[in-house]
Amino acid sequence: MSNDELARSTFAQQRQDQVLHLIRARGSIVVSEVAPELGVSELTIRRDVNQLARRGLVKRVHGGATLPDPEATFSGAPRNRGGRTIGMVVPSYSYYWPSIIAGARAAAATAGVRLLLRTSSYDLADDRRQLRNLLQTPGLQGLILAPDVSAPDSAELLAELDALDLPVVLTERTAPPGASADSLEWASSDxxxxxxxxxxxxxxxxxxxxxxxxxxxxxxxxxxxxxxxxxxxxxxxxxxxxxxxxxxxxxxxxxxxxxxxxxxxxxxxxxxxxxxxxxxxxxxxxxxxxxxxxxxxxxxxxxxxxxxxxxxxxxxxxxxxxPKEYVGRLTVELLLARLNEGSQRPVHRVRIGPExxxxxxxxxx
Known part of the structure; x- marks a missing residue:
């Protein structure tokens, strides 16, 4: 690849990142509005949207793009036919978390796993409510959560999670020192x-x-x-x-x-x-x-x-x-590895470097 081609490729990737960030910040975009905002043609933005849609990161709609439906299955992904079901609770569908959700959904879809997604509200009481609701799901085999580990009473919730008889992986969270969390795994940005x-x-x-x-x-x-x-x-x-x-x-x-x-x-x-x-x-x-x-x-x-x-x-x-998308994907992969290998697998706790x-x-x- 020539220097000019490399520069064009890098610029295109940066622009697609900008488009994706806009969609995540606003929930949706209109091509005719974003093109002048980024100083490029509408055709260029449509191409960027198409590339992002092929990666499963956005959903194309007439005249623009939106975030994927959290309950939708990726196009071409394996369907869950009596296979595994895992639950995930995140604090929000908006800022920061859509990327983690997208990574988790991509990993679940690739593995043919049913992912049940719930949101709380940066509140441990709400985390507990969502956790109780998920635990009532027939056939639930594992959990992914992102509780506020800085809250004063977070140690109690972590101890409850540690005592569950199904595997739990924290996403973008780590248990604080001294917490009762011997069996808990996590994937988090460093x-x-x-x-x-x-x-x-x-x-x-x-x-x-x-x-x-x-x-x-x-x-x-x-x-x-x-x-x-x-x-x-x-x-x-x-x-x-x-x-x-x-x-x-x-x-x-x-x-x-x-x-x-x-x-x-x-x-x-x-x-x-x-x-x-x-x-x-x-x-x-x-x-x-x-x-x-x-x-x-x-x-x-x-x-x-x-x-x-x-x-x-x-x-x-x-x-x-x-690396939010990677964190979401790795969280699901850790949970599935635990389900596949059982108690013989050592506890994994992974921190991933940002850019x-x-x-x-x-x-x-």
């Missing part, structure tokens, strides 16, 4: 490694005071803090000097107050670069910086954690992308 990756990238750009902003109640935040702090120390930097804070107010009404205070804190601490979770908050922050006359990338560098909408910012925001996508927001001109 968020601490992702934070470290962002810190190294920003350090390579010449930044030394690299701050971190994160949602207060996100199960991911603790890992990001650990990875960010450990990597700064490894690089010989003091993690107590740059700004650390909460990003929750960046997407709420009256957000300018929270954004202004953050910029003031950036200046007061001498912070020159930030890792911001999640990417919607990072895009809002970058937009506010631009409105205040700052040149993002030069005056202040930003890397988002998660990559649902980061590429759509102005300027496009560099992002750490967790860094470098864009304008973190690179000096």
């Amino acid at each position: 968020h601490a490694a992702g934070a470290g990756m962002a810190v190294r990238h920003l350090h390579d750009q010449g930044h030394r005071r690299i701050g971190l902003l994160y949602p207060q109640n996100s199960p991911t935040s603790r890992q990001l803090i650990d990875g960010w702090r450990d990597e700064l120390r490894r690089l010989g930097e003091d993690p107590t000097l740059p700004l650390t804070g909460i990003s929750d107010g960046f997407l709420e009404a009256g957000r300018d107050t929270a954004l202004d205070r953050t910029l003031e804190a950036v200046d007061a601490t001498g912070t020159t670069a930030l890792l911001i979770h999640a990417d919607a908050a990072a895009v809002a922050f970058v937009q506010h910086c631009t409105d205040q006359g700052l040149h993002v990338g030069d005056d202040l560098a930003v890397v988002a954690y998660d990559d649902e909408v980061a590429a759509l910012g102005s300027p496009p925001v560099s992002a750490i992308r967790p 860094l996508h470098v864009r304008e927001s973190s690179v000096r001109c």
Whole structure:
């Protein structure tokens, strides 16, 4: 493949990623609206939609595309005829989780396994309700769950899951130290490694005071803090000097107050670069910086954690992308391997590395 062909292929993949991120963020797209937004022709977007549909990631509709029906079976996938049935409970059908669901459904469809999908609401009581409902399913052979392991009473739920007489795999979650979870398996993005990756990238750009902003109640935040702090120390930097804070107010009404205070804190601490979770908050922050006359990338560098909408910012925001589809697929594969091999199989707990996508927001001109 020539350099020109490689560049075109890479650009097409990046554009398809943008289209997929839009569909996941909005639930659906209209080709005639997205084409000018991304600066390409409607024919190009239709081709991208066709490629994504062939991979089972979206569903084509007249004039656009939507997310696949969670209860639908992939085209051409083996039908479940008296085979295995597994259950899955995730916190949401929206932001972040559609990719994990898509990966899980693809693995289940390939194996000819019936996947029963339920959502909770980032609430352990709701997790328990959905779990009870699934356990009443005749022939249920295994469970996949994503409970809020940062909640104060999560240890009790994990102990209940550990005591079940059918295998349980956590998806995008890990049991905290000390939890009764001897039999539980999991597949999760290595968020601490992702934070470290962002810190190294920003350090390579010449930044030394690299701050971190994160949602207060996100199960991911603790890992990001650990990875960010450990990597700064490894690089010989003091993690107590740059700004650390909460990003929750960046997407709420009256957000300018929270954004202004953050910029003031950036200046007061001498912070020159930030890792911001999640990417919607990072895009809002970058937009506010631009409105205040700052040149993002030069005056202040930003890397988002998660990559649902980061590429759509102005300027496009560099992002750490967790391997969500792969996590969903591997979770199902772990559960099926446990069912196939039984108690002879050692407990598997897998962390999967994210990817860094470098864009304008973190690179000096």
